[in-house]
Each structure stands twice: as C-alpha cells, then as structure tokens.
Amino acid sequence: MDCNCVSDLLLTPPVPTLWTPGIAFPDWAYKPESSPGSRQIQLWHFILELLQKEEYQGVIAWQGDYGEFVIKDPDEVARLWGIRKCKPHMNYDKLSRALRYYYNKRILHKTKGKRFTYKFNFSKVVLVNYPLLDMASSPFLLAQNHFNGGTATPDCSPVTPEALQSLFPRLPESGRGPSLFERSAGAPGPDGDKLRLDTFPFLSSGAPCYSKPPSLLGPYPRNPAFDYPWGFNPYLPGAFSLNNCPKLPPGSLYSSSFYPNPLQSSLSQLPHPFSSLLPPGDTTGAERGQTGGTNGQPPRLCIPPYPGSVPLGRTELGNGGTGVGDRERGETNTSIIGGGLGLGLGLGLGLGLGGLGVGNGGGGRQSPSERRKGVKQDPESDSELEITDLSDCSSENENEPDFPLRKEPGVGGRSHLLEAKSGGLGGVLPPLSSLPPPVSPHPLKSLGPLTPPPSSLPPSLSPSLSIVDRQRETETLKLAHS
DNA sequence: GCCGGAATGA
DNA sequence: TCATTCCGGC
Numbered sequence: 001m002d003c004n005c006v007s008d009l010l011l012t013p014p015v016p017t018l019w020t021p022g023i024a025f026p027d028w029a030y031k032p033e034s035s036p037g038s039r040q041i042q043l044w045h046f047i048l049e050l051l052q053k054e055e056y057q058g059v060i061a062w063q064g065d066y067g068e069f070v071i072k073d074p075d076e077v078a079r080l081w082g083i084r085k086c087k088p089h090m091n092y093d094k095l096s097r098a099l100r101y102y103y104n105k106r107i108l109h110k111t112k113g114k115r116f117t118y119k120f121n122f123s124k125v126v127l128v129n130y131p132l133l134d135m136a137s138s139p140f141l142l143a144q145n146h147f148n149g150g151t152a153t154p155d156c157s158p159v160t161p162e163a164l165q166s167l168f169p170r171l172p173e174s175g176r177g178p179s180l181f182e183r184s185a186g187a188p189g190p191d192g193d194k195l196r197l198d199t200f201p202f203l204s205s206g207a208p209c210y211s212k213p214p215s216l217l218g219p220y221p222r223n224p225a226f227d228y229p230w231g232f233n234p235y236l237p238g239a240f241s242l243n244n245c246p247k248l249p250p251g252s253l254y255s256s257s258f259y260p261n262p263l264q265s266s267l268s269q270l271p272h273p274f275s276s277l278l279p280p281g282d283t284t285g286a287e288r289g290q291t292g293g294t295n296g297q298p299p300r301l302c303i304p305p306y307p308g309s310v311p312l313g314r315t316e317l318g319n320g321g322t323g324v325g326d327r328e329r330g331e332t333n334t335s336i337i338g339g340g341l342g343l344g345l346g347l348g349l350g351l352g353l354g355g356l357g358v359g360n361g362g363g364g365r366q367s368p369s370e371r372r373k374g375v376k377q378d379p380e381s382d383s384e385l386e387i388t389d390l391s392d393c394s395s396e397n398e399n400e401p402d403f404p405l406r407k408e409p410g411v412g413g414r415s416h417l418l419e420a421k422s423g424g425l426g427g428v429l430p431p432l433s434s435l436p437p438p439v440s441p442h443p444l445k446s447l448g449p450l451t452p453p454p455s456s457l458p459p460s461l462s463p464s465l466s467i468v469d470r471q472r473e474t475e476t477l478k479l480a481h482s
Numbered sequence: 483g484c485c486g487g488a489a490t491g492a
Numbered sequence: 493t494c495a496t497t498c499c500g501g502c
Contacts, residue, residue, distance in 0.1 A: 040492085042494070074483095087496070093483095098495055100485065115483065 043098045044107050044120070046084055050077065064111070067120035074116055 050056045051069055060077050063070040071077050074092035082090025099118060102108035111117040 040494080085495080090496080094496060094498090096484075097486085097497080101495075103485095110484080 041084060043081065043095070044102055046081060047077075047099075048120075050080065056080075063117065064114075065119060067122035068111055069118060069120070070114065071116035071118070 047060065047069070050060045051062055059073045059080070060069060060071050062068065071092075074095075078090050078092040078095045081095050082088055087094075099108055100110075103110070106121045108118050108120055111119050
C-alpha cells in the first residue's frame with residue numbers, strides 16, 4: 001500500500017480568501033499550533049471530514065440525533081484512516097479505541113445500542129454569524145436566546161420560515177420534502193412555525209440520515225497571532241455545503257494551521273452584511289459600509305449577545321447525579337446548544353451561494369466502499385423529533401470533568417468562559433421545562449447561547465451590545481406589562 | 483461490538 | 493498529547 005501520507009482523499013482547494021462565518025466548534029476543536037498533539041490530523045477531525053464528503057456517505061454518515069453519525073463501513077473508515085495516518089494495519093478495532101479516548105474528552109460518545117454509531121458532542125457547537133444572502137431581503141435570525149427570553153426585538157428581525165428556507169436551499173429536502181419549517185395548521189405564532197431543526201444535525205434530533213450536514217469543517221489557516229476571545233471559533237468554510245460539498249483547503253487536515261481567522265477580523269473582511277455586525281466603533285468593519293437598516297438603523301442581522309444565563313435545561317432529571325463515571329450513559333441527555341460554555345449561536349452562511357444543487361445529485365454517487373462491495377443503504381431513522389424544547393440539551397454529565405481546560409496565556413476571556421461553564425452554572429438553574437415559554441414564536445430562539453460574554457471580551461467582539469441592551473429593555477417592559 | 487487499561491511511539 | 497497496538501473482559 002502506498003503510504004505517502006497524502007491520501008487521495010480530502011484534498012481540497014485553497015482557502016477562500018473570504019472567510020465565511022459558520023459553525024463554530026467546541027473548545028476541543030481548537031488546538032493551539034504549539035500543541036504537539038495537534039500537529040497531525042486528529043481522528044475526530046478526520047471523521048468530520050469524511051462526514052462532510054458526499055462520496056463517503058456510504059461509509060460514514062450523519063444519522064439520527066444531533067451530531068450523531070454512523071459508521072456504515074467500519075473497515076473502510078479504518079482503512080481510510082490508516083491511509084491517512086500511514087498506518088496500513090489500522091482497523092476498526094484500533095480506530096474505535098481511538099474514538100473511545102474521545103469519550104473522556106467529551107468529544108464523542110457512543111450511542112448505546114446502535115452499532116458503529118457515535119455522537120459528537122456538539123453541545124458546544126454553535127453556529128455563528130449567519131449572514132444573509134441578501135441582507136435586505138432576507139430577514140435573518142441569529143439566535144435569539146434565553147438571555148432575552150427569546151424576545152424578538154425590533155433590531156433583530158426574527159427569522160421567518162421563508163427566510164431560512166432560502167438560506168438553506170440545499171438542506172435536506174428543501175423544496176422537495178418537508179420544509180425547513182413545518183407550519184402547523186396554518187396558525188402562525190408560537191407553534192405556527194416550527195423550524196425543522198433536524199435539518200441541522202448538530203442542532204437537533206430528527207433527521208434519519210443526513211445526506212449532508214452543514215459543513216462543519218472549514219479548516220482555515222489560523223492567524224497565529226490571534227487569541228480567540230472565547231473558547232470557540234467559527235471556522236466553517238463558506239461552504240455550509242451550499243455549493244455542493246465544498247472542498248477543504250489542502251492544509252485542512254494536514255496541518256494544524258487551519259484555524260480560522262478571528263471573528264472580528266473575519267467580520268471586518270466581509271462584505272457589508274458582515275461588517276455590519278461590528279460595533280459602530282469598529283473601524284475595521286466600518287469601512288465596509290453599512291447595510292441593512294436604512295438611515296442608520298441597526299443591522300437586522302444580530303449576533304447573539306453573549307448569552308444569557310438561562311441554561312437550556314439540565315435534563316438529567318431522571319438520572320440525577322448518580323452516574324459517576326456515567327458518561328455517555330444517558331442517551332437522552334445530550335448537549336447544550338451553545339451550552340454552558342456560552343457559545344453564541346448564530347448561523348453562518350456564505351455569500352454568493354446561490355444556485356446550488358438543491359437536492360442535487362449526491363444521491364447517485366458511490367462511495368468508495370460502495371464501489372468496492374456495495375453498501376447497505378440504511379439507516380432507519382428512529383427519531384422524528386423537532387426541537388422546540390431543548391430541555392434535553394444538557395451537558396453530558398456534571399460529575400465528570402469537562403474537557404481539559406487549558407488556560408492559555410492571553411486568552412483570559414476564554415478561560416473565564418470555560419470556568420463559567422464548569423462552574424455549574426446550569427446546575428443552579430431550573431430545567432428548561434420549568435422555565436416560562438419563550439416569548440418568541442420561533443423555536444430557534446431557544447437555541448440561543450447560554451452564558452454571558454466574558455468580561456474580557458473585547459467590545460469589538462461583543463456583538464450587538466446596544467441591541468442587547470435594547471432587548472433587555474424590551475424584556476423589562478414586557479415584564480412590567482405582565 | 484464495545485470497553486478501557488497498559489505500554490509504546492511520534 | 494494523541495494516537496497505535498495489544499489485550500482481557502463483558
């Protein structure tokens with residue numbers, strides 16, 4: 001077997017010059033370049049990359065729950081991994097051992113009872129910046145959140161089903177199957193529009209077998225000088241898979257230097273819709289001009305304020321704290337979206353992504369394993385859930401240490417944030433089910449980030465502060481009224 | 483199949 | 493640090 005360490009797979013085109021905000025990864029996704037362990041591709045990353053590729057869907061694919069994937073062809077995955085790592089003797093047993101090491105780190109956990117099925121702990125994954133294709137015409141939502149009770153504000157137009165649909169034309173069944181939204185019996189309002197979050201594997205339960213989740217990985221060259229202000233970074237390629245399985249940059253999994261540009265600089269690089277996210281004082285973005293609002297109105301695109309303090313539920317109601325060493329024992333409790341880590345929730349979408357192959361032809365392609373031996377097309381979907389209640393979005397297990405929290409010099413905000421998370425913020429807060437229903441009619445609003453921005457967060461990176469304030473005012477007024 | 487300990491290597 | 497390899501046990 002040739003082992004030139006440059007597998008034929010996953011070779012990708014250069015990094016787009018325009019970084020497009022997208023999904024941010026949990027803390028574990030970010031390794032400093034100096035980290036010895038991060039010099040090589042990591043397995044989870046490789047897995048994600050495979051998951052991102054349509055051609056490997058016969059081998060590994062998203063399935064079922066939020067972040068859950070099934071290895072349809074363990075041998076093939078192992079083989080690919082072996083190729084990747086120049087370990088010709090790699091097999092699934094070894095690979096799975098490596099995967100099991102992720103349990104402790106909470107990068108992964110096993111889906112009990114399902115063979116070859118694992119689940120990424122995307123609890124901390126957030127979608128950041130969900131730029132509009134056209135700010136002017138696409139009302140856009142960036143996670144309203146519990147911080148403000150999910151209250152839509154004049155500044156942040158709630159996303160509409162139509163808008164989202166337009167934003168994700170390529171998401172499953174758009175235009176063919178169920179809409180991103182299911183509109184219940186014509187009644188708009190709190191239950192009128194339900195975003196089918198199963199469209200976003202990471203955010204929801206429900207989809208049977210995702211043909212293609214939003215692109216997760218967009219390994220981008222990292223600016224070494226940058227310290228991420230909080231424990232995550234958006235590094236999705238403009239992709240969002242709207243351009244039919246975007247390729248990753250060559251360096252993506254081949255080096256550790258793929259990390260994305262910082263949010264701020266990214267925003268400042270972006271065309272107007274993005275730059276409008278920057279606080280007024282931010283000159284780096286200001287030059288791009290303002291969009292959206294007319295006459296100085298605030299942009300309609302809102303980055304979630306650093307989320308509030310309302311936890312999205314701890315649902316270890318049943319199993320309480322009993323499970324010492326019980327990681328991954330509870331399949332029901334999963335993750336926090338925007339979790340205790342307080343990651344901002346937003347949605348990222350590249351610009352100029354129109355004209356994508358909706359429902360394209362991914363279907364006809366054969367995976368390598370299919371080519372080799374034919375593949376069991378599979379997986380049944382066992383859940384048909386819509387997430388409108390994130391009460392089961394909780395950290396896996398509070399009895400366990402979280403990800404190793406490496407405090408890096410100069411990343412005070414991040415450390416702070418992490419501490420906040422592990423500090424059991426959620427523990428003292430009521431489960432979501434006990435919380436008042438969000439005022440917002442839109443379920444996505446409940447996906448908001450949970451913790452406030454670290455105080456050390458530079459103002460320029462603390463989006464929409466004024467909006468936040470206004471939201472708070474609104475909330476206060478509402479409370480007063482009620 | 484899955485788990486996790488242990489030794490080892492890069 | 494992150495696997496890889498081996499292995500005994502469930």
